[in-house]
Amino acid sequence: MSRPALTHRLAERGIDRQILLLVPAAVFVLVLFVYPFCYGLGLSFQPERGGPLGAYRAFFTDPYERNTIWTTLKLSLPVALLNVGVSVPIAYRMRGRFRGKRLLTTLLVVPITLGTVLTAQGLLNFLGPAGWFNRILIGAGLTDAPVRLTNNYWGVFFSLLITGFPFAFLLVLSYLSGIDPTLERAAATLGASRTQRFRRITLPLLAPGLATTFCLTFVLAFSVFPSAVLVGDPAGETRVISIAAWHAGYEQYDYAKASAIAIVMGLVELVVIAITLGWRATLFTGSTGGKG
Template sequence: MSVESREARQPWILLSPALTAIILLLFVPLGFIVVYSFWLRTATGADQAGFFLDNWQEALTDSFYRDILLNTLKIAGITTIVCALMGYPAAYFIARSRGNKAILLLLLMLPFWISYIIRTMSWINILGVSGALNSVLIGVGIIDEPIQMLYNETTVILGLVHFLLPFMILNVFVSLDGIDETLEDAANSLGATRWQAFTEVTLPLSLPGLAAGGLLCFVLGAGTYITPLVLGGPTDAMFANLVFEAIITQLNWPLGSALSLMLLAVLGALVLIYNRYLGMAQLMKGLG
């Protein structure tokens, strides 16, 4: 064997275990649930192979699923906007601060290491009937009886914002940090006010980071079912809860497949649109 052909084969030998795993454990299973979504769950509980459109008809025409899908997108949208409003100024502060940048960044990484379920349930300690806020309010004398503040749509959004905010801050920070600070000074010296310099120079240059953070917040937020289970009430189910219900509780796997694919189609479309206009590189900067 020539040296060249060995050189050419080596990377494929190194890549093959990872690529095989991803093809066998991701792409083939995804293809499989496309097929499975056309099968039918029969009254006996067995799945009948074939080409039935029943699941898709139910998933696409039943207003129950459509309403929850729209509500899920609404919740993810509000979460993303709140994350952007809260996160942008913080990211700006970190990017422009002098002395304590390193410690602020380290602190920003910590939430990524703290379990999602713990961060989610931590709000029960704050807002629950015997939580911190109720004891403060009673202690100060504003209320006499504890109020139930948990288990509604607002607390679901709160939990999601708490979970996703670090993703937003980090992505905006990465793009703000890459902007030459002297650009703002230049704008100032040319007569722009500080606000003008920000809105016309810095803000547009940081939009890719804001978009990357927004995409992550939206997609991760719209795909969750744990937060509504922990912090939501009985009527606050999101679309992923329907998937969980169909697969784990009702064991209706063909319908669950169709619902999963619907979620994938909606969120995948967003990722593709993002990729078309901004590319994946920005997203990877924030993750890596």
């Protein structure tokens, strides 16, 4: 049967072709997202001892485990805010025609394609005790001993910054490209300065997009694991919640506790996202006058 004939027969039966296309997508979501979540949620309520909430109680009553929430937030929130904040002025200058724009955006994708493991390895070679940065400082006489920038908080911070900035920048650039530039031109004809045009026109239109970018960047940073191990201190100041979940599951073999920690991890992310989207709901939600 030809495709037009099949489409006509489906239309006669009242079956929309778009509905049929949604079926594989729904199955994909159920198999890869909904089922694993439900399985993990159910497993978190089946600890060997302590009752249904025993795994959650074990996590929250242990300060060493509970503090991983705050440790992860101390890393992810500043990184997400800084990545989004730095992306705005750079993307604002590049939103129009910019020589070398395609080359620059291609180069920014490199940290994403390399991944966190290779990025962390590069940081060890550059910022480590025997890295180029410390060699330059010691050679210039600025310090007598290597500055410790790896295997601590700052090593993970720089790693997340390098891998997260291109992602945030490309998103902000796409949102800015969707804002109609004639809005600013009209304001310029009325005597508005560049700062006034950005603060009163571009930023309010961009703010909803910034909220979405922040949420995605925050989730990316909150789930940090390789960087916290390779260039951090996984037993101390960079013991993030993902390490706690891995330790419970693959060192203690307590899968109920590991699932409970993963659920707590998701709930913390949802709280931050809900606060951000709640703030976003108070902003402008109409058309930006351009591609967006």
